Amino acid sequence: MSKESKIQERNLGIEKFKVNFKEINNGYTYNEMLEEAKRCKQCINPQCVKGCPVNINIPKFIHKLTKNNIYQAMKIIKSKNTLPSICGRVCPQENQCEKYCILSKNKNSICIGNLERYVADNANDEFNSTKLIAKKNKIKVAIIGSGPSGLTCAGDLLKIGYDVTIYESLHVAGGVLRYGIPEFRLPKKILDIEINNLKKNGLKIVLNNFIGRTQTIKDLLDCNFKAIFIGTGSGIPKFPGIEGENLKNIYCANEFLVRTNLMYAYNFPNVDTPIYIGQNVAVIGGGNTALDSARTAIRLGAKQVKIIYRREEINMPVRKLELIYAKKEGVQIISLTNPLKFIGNNENKVISIECIKMENNKKNLLKKIKDSNHIIKSDMVILALGSMPNHTIALLTKGLKINRKNGYLVVDNNLMTSIPGIFAGGDIVGGSTVIEAMYMGKKAAVSIVNYLKNY
Amino acid sequence: MYKIVTKTCLCSKIKSMEILAPHVAKNALAGQFVILKINKNGERIPLTIAGTKPNNGLVKIVFQEIGKTTTLLGSLKEGEFIEDFLGPLGKPTKIQKYGKVVAVAGGLGIAEIIPVISEFKKKKNFITTIIGAKSKEFIILKSELLKNSDSIFFTTNDGSYGIKGSVIDVLKKNIDINEIDVVYTVGPILMMKAVSDLTLKQNIKTIVSLNPIMIDGTGMCGSCRININNKIKFACIDGPEFDANSINWLEVISRLDTFKSQEKVSFDIIKKECKCQKNQKYKKEILE
Incomplete structure (x- = not known):
């Protein structure tokens, strides 16, 4: 790898990886971190900072990293960001800091998120043993x-x-x-x-x-x-407002994720909260919650997981890396498709979804394609349509x-x-x-x- | 941690507990519920509040041992603790002067209806209470029912107490004789549906208190969704009480047994685990 190309997540090269609940991205090793940090151009007028919602002084912390001063790097990040180990993992960096990086023109942005995460994961203990708290004011x-x-x-x-x-x-x-x-x-x-x-x-x-x-x-x-x-x-979760949406085994993403993440239902019956897992899971929606739900369903043992999204895949408002991971894990993306109604069996359990194909018309407005109705088999539906x-x-x-x-x-x-x-x-x-x-x-x-x- | 201050066996399977939860006790109103989780691996279950003692910080819950969590709860003793106890949740009953109120309750609804009729009575409504139970044993909290009713009918399936038959027979007769302003019903879902099928034909305003599956109880998870006039509502924040006229009953009933098979798995495990233990405990408690 040349010095000028970015250090991607290590897992990206792997064709198929083991799918379990453990974190996929292991973060940088010391050498990877150093190599990536050294690529930073240390711009005089850094655009990345403007792309950061909390305006972390990115070049400055990266500079400290090149000097192997992780403590100082952490101090710089923490002055703007209370939870860097979390942001390093879940921020959509490609739409924020990394989008504005001067190297982004060559699709070679500095992996700022990974560096932030490296700092937080490696400096946390040292950093938090020092108290930065001012005198209590009792207010x-x-x-x-x-x-x-x-x-x-x-x-x-x-x-x-x-x-x-x-x-x-x-x-x-x-x-x-x-x-x-x-x-x-x-x-x-x-x-x-x-x-x-x-x-x-x-x-x-x-x-x-x-x-x-x-x-x-x-x-x-x-x-x-x-x-x-x-x-x-x-x-409050949103519902599509179509026929059959209250059939059994149609969950909203919140419920599905709460059962797994908060209540550990994947350990049932060792824990008391149950969960249902279908063979053919369909997730409706195209955001991060849809991806999280689909990938969770795969981990829980679903045979097939499809994401049904009304726009084009490129429009999915997601952290791009997670989309790549999701596909590697076997999640299918069915784009330009919208559900019309959910069909149940005599036990009121969902068995299939009637969908319609969508297209972008000349004015770039999303439109249903006439007579494109078709059935997608699904014995479990997860609705990830956002919330109010x-x-x-x-x-x-x-x-x-x-x-x-x-x-x-x-x-x-x-x-x-x-x-x-x-x-x-x-x-x-x-x-x-x-x-x-x-x-x-x-x-x-x-x-x-x-x-x-x-x- | 929330302390179990008192525990009473109302009958072999139905128990009542007073839990120390001062904020809940202070702010709870009739018709509201709590969500509790017994221990780390426990599930969150909703239970209607059966009464409060705000001055002592106590909240009364009544439950029937029909699944793993309720059985485990029933095995806890006075002085022991529940890990999590959240409430009061849901909208309180709208208490106003209707005139003639008929309250129909069965199963655990018998306990749940007491705070409601007590508040209605304070507003000078005339309360007719109709109680349904399997048999005499399941007629619980009789003195509180009597105290808060102007007129009361007991029915049992086997005729071991009161009128032999169902609450519906008594309700029918009441409708024939009296002008009724509102019917309030809480209890088993099929009973509530039968009540509302009858009263809606007669154009009597009917309020039902629903008990769908819940997790967080604050409007977030969407599992308690109810189709109300073709709009999605959440029993936890928009309910638990709804106008019977607006409910899609078949959907509500169907959704209740979503996890039936898993619940059975859970229940079988605990039944096995504490069979001998429990039998001994029951004997001891009943003797006491």
């Missing part, structure tokens, strides 16, 4: 939801010395990082390490508490919380406004909601990726600090 801030936005906001506030408590409705923290993203993409161990680091720095986490119902926002304010951040995620905001907290909190058009919580430029002192970020205000959620968590932390200064 209480509550964070609702322990997903990426909440954890980031919490991390930044802890650093400044705030007394932070996260409220989580599930029995374990992590939000979508826990129940949504599968083990083979983001090992739970990595997430546990990040959460434990925050706990070591004073974070309190209250589980089994669905704010709005278990306690209200008013209850929290009465408990002397001076500011609140709402990072409850998007929540969950309004429970807004409905139960007087004065918390929702945007009627898109359902998101209304926030101002500082991410403050219609109630002073209450901020929101992540999916509940429209940030749909992990890194966007983290960006909002960070931004809200700054806003909270400013708000409390004037308080």
